[in-house]
Structures are given as C-alpha cells and as structure tokens.
Amino acid sequence: VNGASGDAEDAVVILEKTPFQEESIPDLLKKHTKLQLQMSNDIYSTYHLYPPPQLSEIKTTVVYPATEKHLQKYLRQEVYLIRETGEDYKNITLPFIQSQSFSIQWVYNILEKKAEADRIIHENPDSSNGFILIPDFKWNQKQIDDLYLIAICHRRGIKSLRDLTSEHLPLLRNILQEGKEAILKRFGLVGSQLRIYLHYQPSYFHLHVHFTALSYDAPGCSVEKAHLLSDVIDNLELDSQYYQKRALTFALRADEALLKKFQEAGK
Template identity: 30%
Template sequence: MTSTTPPEIARKVEAYIPRFQLTRLLNQDQAGRRISLLGTIDSQPALLVAERAAFATDHAHLSTFPTSLTKIKNLGANDIYAWFLANTNTNGSGSDSSSEVPPDFKLNLIYPCTEKHIKKYSAQPTRSVTETPEIYANYVRPWIQRQREKGALNWIFNILEGRSEQEDIIYRETGEQGFLLAPDLNWDRKTLSSLHLLALVERRDIWSVRDLNKGKTEWVKHMREQLLAATVKLYPEIERDQLKLYVHYQPTYHHFHIHIIHMALESGATQAVGKALGLENIISQLETMAGDPDAGFQDVSLTYGIGEQSELWEKVFGVLKRGDEVDVEKF
C-alpha cells in the first residue's frame, strides 16, 4: 500500500512505534487477531491498536506460504482432518529462535479433500431459501441420507467410538441420550475469549434440529445445563452468562451437535442469522409448540442461506427455482 503522507511526517510518526512503552492490554477481539494496547511514548499516554494484516493473495506469495512456516505443532488429527499452530519464518532461514514466540497461525488441514470441501470454502454468491416441511421431507432429507452414506461422518464416529480425540473429551454421558463435549477443531485451545467447544450426541437418529420434537425437550434442556456446568468447571475464568450455545441449519455435518462459544467471539458467517439457531430459542419453540410429543421442527418452515456452489442449491433449491423437477436419484 502506497502512503500519501509527506516523507518527513512519515519518518516522524514511524519513529513513534519503537518508543511505545506498554502499560496494559485494553482489549483483544476478532478471535485474537486485533489487540488494543495502552502505553506511553515519551511519557505521554498513547493508544496502539494492532491488527494482523491481510494475506497477500498473489500466486507467488501463496505458493511459498506453507514453506515459510516454522514450529508447526499438531493439535489433533481425525480421519482426513488435522489442525495445527505455526509460526511465520520471516527471515526465511528456517531456524528456530531461542526465545519462545507465540504462534502466528492456527491451521486446519483437510487431506485428502473432496469436491464438497472445495465448494464449501470457495468464494460464492449466497441465496436465501425457505425450506418447507414438504421440501424437507421430499428432497432435503433424502439428500441428507445420501450424504451420510458417503462416509462424511467418519470423523464424528471415530470420536464417539473411542478411536480418536479421547484425551480431549471434557465431559461425557453414555447411553441412548448420551453426549460428549470436546474442543472444536477451529479453537486454538488457549485463547478463552475465542473459546469454541463442540457437543456431539451419541444417538445417530438425530441428524439435525429437524429431528427435535416436543418429546425431546427435557433431554435438550438437560444437555444445555450439563454443557454449561462442564465448561465453567474446566474454565473457571468464564461465567455461564458469557457463553452462547447454538446449532447450525443447515449443518455442515448431519449428526446433531451443539456449538458452545464465548460471547466475546465475534460473529462471523457461521453465527449469522438463518445459519445459527440459539439453543435457548430452540428449547422455547419446543416448549410452546402446539401438538403431541411428536410435533417438532419437521413441521415448520426454516429459512437460511446457502452458497450457489453447494449441492443443496445445485440439486434442490436451484432446480425448484427454475420450476424443474428435482431428480432424487441423482443425489
């Protein structure tokens, strides 16, 4: 970025930064990517806000990015997914410094990845769709069934069946109504203001919020209570009213799970309206829903956003918008 500041003024203000003397941290936000510092420069009060710069997006820089990383430390691995912390090797030497430097990056690796992963992480226009009970029953549920048959849930079953990540489990109840709590792979496992945990249910007949009905209300309330209690017990610096519990619809993986995050974690696409449904609101809807114990979210219309490259848009909602017939056999 080219500066329009006169050279003499630029030199003057650039010299301020090395003279900044820290007093205290005022704030840390955007999941730790921006900090606000109070300090002094030449005995005068100063406020310094530091934010990690945007990535260079030209091919030359991106092609050398993986080899520029040092001190790569694996945090976990499960099926095709692995996640790491790493430092930037700014001098290109690859040598480790004798001083302990905090990691610059939290990395997620999907290997080998699928076409579905590629579409999910690609920039694409988003559409708002309304999924009626009829659309869900006739098209979306058969599509979900096909996704489950493709083995996309292997990483979840690895955890539930004790083949991976057992040392990370924070809390667990077993049985038909059992569930477990563990760190989400997107959390660095140390920055409490960006805390992100994931609760997985043991039973496999609940694919999403669509499978919750009035008869399951007390179970959902029990999970909420135990998840909150387990989280604040392990992280006593956090209080219950600093936590947010929600589920996604549509979820990326169709095995019912609950996200537990710190309220300070800034909202992104995964917490957007129409994507994240607050657990408290879900419980309230179940409690006030008319009908017998079988009445539930399969009986309501849900509006949410999906990308134009997603299978659900390409094979269901885009087809319906054109007025064509959805071919369930092609799922």
C-alpha cells in the same frame, strides 16, 4: 481475500490484515507515524494514520501452482437464502442428504474414544440422553475470548434440528445444563456468557450443539444459520412437531448442489 492469476500457471494469494497487538499500540501513536487530518468538529476529529511497515504486517498465504479446485474455493461466491418448508425438507433436502454419503466416522471415533479421548471436557455416558463435550478444532484453548466447544450426542440417527421432537427434550436439557456447568468448572465462564446453539443446515448430520463465548463474534452465529438451544427447547415444549412443520431459513453458496435442487423445484 484476493486471488491473483499469473501467466502460465495460476496462483492463489490470500492477504489478511491482522488484529492490532496491544504492545505495539504505543509505537503506532509515536510521532514518527504520519498523521493526516480528515475532519474536525467540536471534540471529535478523524485522521488517516500511516504506520511504518513493521507495524502493519499482512498475513500472506500463497498456493502455487493452484488447481481449478483451489481457485473455486477462494473465488467470491454469491450466497442465497432458502426458506425451506417442512414439505421442502421431505421432498428436496432429505433425499439430497441421503444421496450424499457424508462420512461421519470421525464423530463415531470420538464417541467410541478411538480418537481425541484426552480432549474430552465432560461426558454423560447415557446412550440415549448423554453426550460428549469437546473443544472445537477452531479453538486453540489459549484464551477464553474465543472459547468454542461442541457437544456431540451419543444417540445416533438424529441428523439435524429437523429430526427433533419432544422425545429429545431430556437430551437437549442435559446438554444445556451440564454443558454450562462443565464450562464454568473448567474455564470459569458462567452460562450467561455463553452462546449455545445449533446450526441449520449443520456441516455434518449427527446432532451437535455449539458453545461459544458470547463476547466472541464466532463464525456461523448469525440469524440465518444459528438456533439458540433455549429457543429450540421452548419450541419443542410448545409443539413436539415444531421442527417438522416450520419453515427454516438458511444460506447456500451458488455452487452448492442443494441450491440447484431447490431451483429445479421452482423454489
């Protein structure tokens, strides 16, 4: 991703290389393609291949004129890890979350069938241990390679991993078990081919669980953000207060207000 700036008014130009398309591979390997030998050793050799323009399309997005906000969004941001203790959560993160009025009306609309009712894959209607399973917006549902669904619990007021205690084990076990079964039934993918996890920090503060195809290198499944639901269940069985006490690591961009709060607190 690259931003280029003009003279009078700024523009954002995003260049993205796209994946190879299987049907164009034979063309790429034909003899009109320029090939430059780099290294040869025994049965191994490496080349630079220079494909004809029509086979190396670059997806280009232009925002013009671009506002300061557009520029900020695409400029490369430094990212920092925070190691948040249970105390830090109470003293820094929780007050910050409460001071922000994040709207989660769109979540309630789904739970109340006021929106996206036709997209629901599975529902357990129980008000305290039930949930709705629905495809994530990032998934176009055209192939299971990048399968991505979200389980949203019916119960309100569970903001994140930090609020979970052993009281929530029946809910979490329902999500794990029924979520797997529903995905097998509808999409034919078995439970052992699913990555099932929570984010901490989540992007919205109503408890939800991510289901992605294991073979899919989904955004947000790295170790500093994702927590496997199976691990969460085991930890709560071990200690009901596990997630109130434990230090949790997450990343924040340099421009995020919460990072400033941690810095002000000398963390």
